Amino acid sequence: MGKLPRLIATDLDGTLLRADRTISARTVEVLERMSAAGSRVVAVTGRPVRWLAVVFAQLDAPLPAVCANGAVVYDPVGDEILRADPLAPALLAEVVDRLRAEIPGVMFAVEIEDGRRMVHEAAWPTLWEDGDPMIRLADLPDDLLAAPAVKLLARASAHQDPDAFAKLVAGALAGLAEATHSSRSGLVEISAAGVTKAAGLAWLCARYGVAADEVVAFGDMPNDVPMLTWAGTAVAVANAHPAVRRIADQVTLSHEEDGVAAYLEKLLADADAG
Structure with a gap:
């Protein structure tokens, strides 16, 4: 006391x-x-x-x-x-490939340069960040995987329940990466294993x-x-x-x-x- x-x-x-x-x-x-x-x-x-x-x-x-x-x-x-402690490009590619195989319609964005910038796919909803110069559209699909990412973000329009979607992603990535969520929308945040x-x-x-x-x-x-x-x-x-x-x-x-x-x-x- x-x-x-x-x-x-x-x-x-x-x-x-x-x-x-x-x-x-x-x-x-x-x-x-x-x-x-x-x-x-x-x-x-x-x-x-x-x-x-x-x-x-x-x-x-x-x-x-x-x-x-x-x-x-x-x-x-x-x-x-x-x-x-970012996801290396090779690991990013493996995670993305696995999720695309498991979850049709999944879309991605990555936090790069220690989280100072974001790169996202065309379908990614930028919401209130639209127009932020630190956020840009990927020029090519592989652009997402070109640099280490401190976080990979995943959404899928068919999976809006955050708990169910996080469980689905975590199951697909078991032993490969960490998956969690802090949003009440269908957004999952993925980090390197142990992070x-x-x-x-x-x-x-x-x-x-x-x-x-x-x-x-x-x-x-x-x-x-x-x-x-x-x-x-x-x-x-x-x-x-x-x-x-x-x-x-x-x-x-x-x-x-x-x-x-x-x-x-x-x-x-x-x-x-x-």
Whole structure:
């Protein structure tokens, strides 16, 4: 009682961020208080590097980040990639060939250059990213496979249920690559075998000299499960996917109710009382 965690690892979308992708003033304030009290705060996200600046602009200072579901560890202060574990082109080709054989109509995009750029097939829906200069259409089919990718993204119009589609992809890629999802649409995120949020966070914690039992982690979606299982204390927000709630040690308020901030405020109050 009264002891603060040495490190706080938090997912972003659906956990720290509200539905409108903003961070409340309350959350910003409590993260600053935790940092001042000696607890490191790390963002652990499925987002690529290029999507982090818009989040960090809302904070008093940017956070070290494990991104692309553990494939990239990033220092925003120096704009430096500390570690990257991408899918090699030969592995990408094998994964794509296997999924095309198993899932008719599957379409792909790849996160390349450590997540600073995306290349996608013509059928890929760019949604709100349309017009982003960091995203481009593949010139040729093999263009997708030309460079190492920190993440391969897969969609199939006939498979809109995210859990069922992720299970289908994971089964097709068993032993070859990791498949997970953080979206409530039919989008699956594929990484090299062994690359998860847990692996990326464990690497960064080793760099800091922090043990798993000194970490409190927050999350909401299946891609957070490895991290939450690894961390000493796993906290799900109330809006979390059932798979996350099942393995969580505790459940806090939803992301719309500043659940991460509420939990950390209680830790600070207990520390003061102790």
